[in-house]
Amino acid sequence: MTKSVFDTRDSIRAGELTATAAAEDALRQVEQVNPQLDAATEILREEALEQAAELDRRLESGEEPGPLAGVPFTVKSNICTLYGRTTAASRIIENHVSPYEATAVRRLREAGAVCVAKTNLDEFGMGSSTENSSIKITKNPWETNHVPGGSSGGAAALCSATRGMLHLGSDTGGSIRQPAAYCGVTGLKPTYGRVSRYGLLAFASSLDQIGPLQHSALECALVLEAMAGVDEMDCTSRNVEVKDYVESASRDISGMRLGIAPELFPEGVDSEVRERVEQAIEVLRGLGAEVKEVSLPNARYANPAYVLVSAAEASSNLARYDGVHFGHRTKEAEDLVALYKSSRAEGFGPEVKRRIMIGAFVLSSGYYDAFYLKALKVRKLIRQDFETALGEVDAVVCPTSPITAFPIGERMDDPMKLYAVDVLTVPANLASLPALSLPCGLSGDGLPIGMQLYGRAMEDDVVLRIANAFQSETEHHLQAPPVNAWGGGGEA
Amino acid sequence: MSIEVTDELVEKIAVLSRLDLTREELDGFKEHFEKVLEYVGELQELETDGVDPSLFTSEASNVLRSDEGTPSLPNEVALRPSPDSEPPYFLVPRIIGDAESSEN
Numbered sequence: 001m002t003k004s005v006f007d008t009r010d011s012i013r014a015g016e017l018t019a020t021a022a023a024e025d026a027l028r029q030v031e032q033v034n035p036q037l038d039a040a041t042e043i044l045r046e047e048a049l050e051q052a053a054e055l056d057r058r059l060e061s062g063e064e065p066g067p068l069a070g071v072p073f074t075v076k077s078n079i080c081t082l083y084g085r086t087t088a089a090s091r092i093i094e095n096h097v098s099p100y101e102a103t104a105v106r107r108l109r110e111a112g113a114v115c116v117a118k119t120n121l122d123e124f125g126m127g128s129s130t131e132n133s134s135i136k137i138t139k140n141p142w143e144t145n146h147v148p149g150g151s152s153g154g155a156a157a158l159c160s161a162t163r164g165m166l167h168l169g170s171d172t173g174g175s176i177r178q179p180a181a182y183c184g185v186t187g188l189k190p191t192y193g194r195v196s197r198y199g200l201l202a203f204a205s206s207l208d209q210i211g212p213l214q215h216s217a218l219e220c221a222l223v224l225e226a227m228a229g230v231d232e233m234d235c236t237s238r239n240v241e242v243k244d245y246v247e248s249a250s251r252d253i254s255g256m257r258l259g260i261a262p263e264l265f266p267e268g269v270d271s272e273v274r275e276r277v278e279q280a281i282e283v284l285r286g287l288g289a290e291v292k293e294v295s296l297p298n299a300r301y302a303n304p305a306y307v308l309v310s311a312a313e314a315s316s317n318l319a320r321y322d323g324v325h326f327g328h329r330t331k332e333a334e335d336l337v338a339l340y341k342s343s344r345a346e347g348f349g350p351e352v353k354r355r356i357m358i359g360a361f362v363l364s365s366g367y368y369d370a371f372y373l374k375a376l377k378v379r380k381l382i383r384q385d386f387e388t389a390l391g392e393v394d395a396v397v398c399p400t401s402p403i404t405a406f407p408i409g410e411r412m413d414d415p416m417k418l419y420a421v422d423v424l425t426v427p428a429n430l431a432s433l434p435a436l437s438l439p440c441g442l443s444g445d446g447l448p449i450g451m452q453l454y455g456r457a458m459e460d461d462v463v464l465r466i467a468n469a470f471q472s473e474t475e476h477h478l479q480a481p482p483v484n485a486w487g488g489g490g491e492a
Numbered sequence: 493m494s495i496e497v498t499d500e501l502v503e504k505i506a507v508l509s510r511l512d513l514t515r516e517e518l519d520g521f522k523e524h525f526e527k528v529l530e531y532v533g534e535l536q537e538l539e540t541d542g543v544d545p546s547l548f549t550s551e552a553s554n555v556l557r558s559d560e561g562t563p564s565l566p567n568e569v570a571l572r573p574s575p576d577s578e579p580p581y582f583l584v585p586r587i588i589g590d591a592e593s594s595e596n
Contacts (some may be wrong), residue, residue: 097571192550206548235555236548304532313511322510324582329575336587343514354524355509362507363524370493374535375544381538383549397566416527457551 004096005071012059015326015410017282019059019070019114022164023052024408026072028114029162029485033105035164036144036483038136039157040074047083048072048116055112066112068226073108073166076155077118078125079210080199081105083117087199088125089133092347093327102199103234103332111226113166119154125316127151127202130179131412140183140446141481142447146405149179150211156183159213166223167213172203173306174400175424176211177437181400181450184406184439186211186477191457192432193238194206196231203312204343205236207306207429216477217438217467218426219223221245222372224460227479249464254288257393257420263299264398264424277399278442279346280470283381284397287469293390298381299427303406305382306426308362308375309420313354315359321347351415383431390433390456395466398424400437400450424452434460438467439476448479493536497526 011017027045034040041278044285058065075081078088080098087094093129109115122132126457129154130138138153140146141161148157148428152169154488156179159167168295169176180187188211195210202208210221225246230239260281265274285291323343330346333339389396411417428435433454440451452471471477480488495501502522503596506513511522571577576584 099572304535326573341508345512357505357557361505373545377540377543380543
């Protein structure tokens with residue numbers, strides 16, 4: 001069954017498909033690919049079917065069941081759901097069941113969507129390969145010896161290998177866009193404040209944002225429309241009109257101005273990646289877009305600034321995992337401080353410990369000005385660079401990642417090698433801008449390549465529109481990976 | 493600013509981080525820390541005098557709401573994820589009354 005989320009939604013509304021049948025199909029797909037991919041950390045068969053049956057009762061009795069009635073969805077395991085565990089793929093909260101629900105999840109559920117699975121990630125979102133999960137390593141459906149990217153690697157792999165579902169991820173420095181690029185799907189990091197962060201386990205509060213990973217920009221628009229909007233539980237959510245994103249993404253792009261910044265095509269970008277992105281830009285030009293060069297002189301400082309800012313916020317946010325309020329507590333501790341230290345040392349994985357330590361250092365007395373304050377100032381300069389560039393163009397185009405998906409284990413020996421992969425995605429988080437990754441072809445080895453679009457703050461519709469125009473003209477987003485649940489392309 | 497990464501500094505950071513790390517973990521971190529300091533060192537090249545170091549780069553400003561109480565999670569529900577509790581309290585080891593209890 002090859003179909004989009006719109007097909008699932010429309011069939012249910014037309015009475016041709018029950019919510020139960022849609023949930024059954026989604027569960028079958030996840031269950032079929034998960035043994036090969038390890039993308040879902042939990043498949044919520046019983047709970048999903050219960051929800052679906054309830055929706056079918058409401059549909060039968062003629063009630064208005066919501067705009068996404070019966071559409072199945074998955075949730076990254078660092079986002080709180082009322083059923084299924086919210087573990088952040090960390091041992092420190094490996095059995096955590098949240099007593100409350102994330103606003104983004106609640107809005108999808110109230111629109112009638114049904115949660116069928118929780119998905120894998122790098123512990124607390126810290127990583128770019130999903131190898132830092134304490135649960136298992138997710139595999140790339142295009143080549144199962146390769147990583148799916150991260151940290152939303154479970155969502156990206158599952159999206160790539162299945163059809164007709166919604167997938168929620170989170171993005172602090174590229175965690176939606178980079179795995180979307182590696183798995184050949186479309187991923188949107190909305191403008192900071194577009195979607196409530198309430199119920200997203202905080203990694204770096206000034207950078208984190210929840211967003212969709214889907215097959216197409218139009219599907220992303222549908223999810224964004226359902227989730228976006230101000231929320232009194234998150235005072236950084238913005239009270240700005242929620243557009244009809246599906247409608248606005250459907251418009252053409254003739255006369256739109258696209259910027260190319262040499263700083264976002266640095267030397268380290270693989271030649272095949274560069275080539276595919278340049279070809280994609282030609283397609284956009286053919287659709288009526290004007291292309292011009294812009295300058296982002298401080299973009300090269302984004303990654304070091306990100307390393308410091310994100311670590312500082314993480315060290316503060318992760319102080320709450322103390323062996324008292326949540327999850328793991330050490331067996332023997334003679335006093336409270338020893339209880340904190342041992343519980344945390346036993347519960348956190350190596351990368352999380354490294355980031356907490358870096359963060360504690362940059363916030364500590366004597367080093368704060370030289371490191372943390374400096375990074376905040378650089379952040380401001382990067383935001384100003386984008387404001388200037390996006391004053392001249394409607395969006396900036398660049399690769400999502402300098403490379404394609406790499407073999408599992410290749411970069412685990414040196415965390416710095418993993419950090420380098422984020423260099424083209426972190427500027428969007430530092431500058432609070434919307435950014436989207438979409439597939440634009442395959443490498444010679446058959447691995448997906450992603451193109452990225454940066455837009456102005458609160459103009460998420462513009463990047464969706466450019467991506468949709470590209471996808472209306474091309475078929476890169478419809479290609480099936482070798483591991484898939486619907487029998488498309490290679491082996492099913 | 494040049495920083496000498498000593499065992500003492502790394503141990504101090506572990507205390508601030510509330511992490512009881514093994515010698516091996518501390519040595520591993522020391523090596524990583526040196527690389528991170530080298531990597532972020534290039535920020536020092538940038539002239540940033542007079543730049544506003546704001547925490548957020550989003551346009552949001554202060555958000556106020558009316559000063560009225562609203563319902564929150566019931567106590568027993570909020571305590572559910574805790575490893576040890578006795579409503580309405582979280583339970584922790586004894587922390588008062590023992591002089592040698594903690595240096596921190």
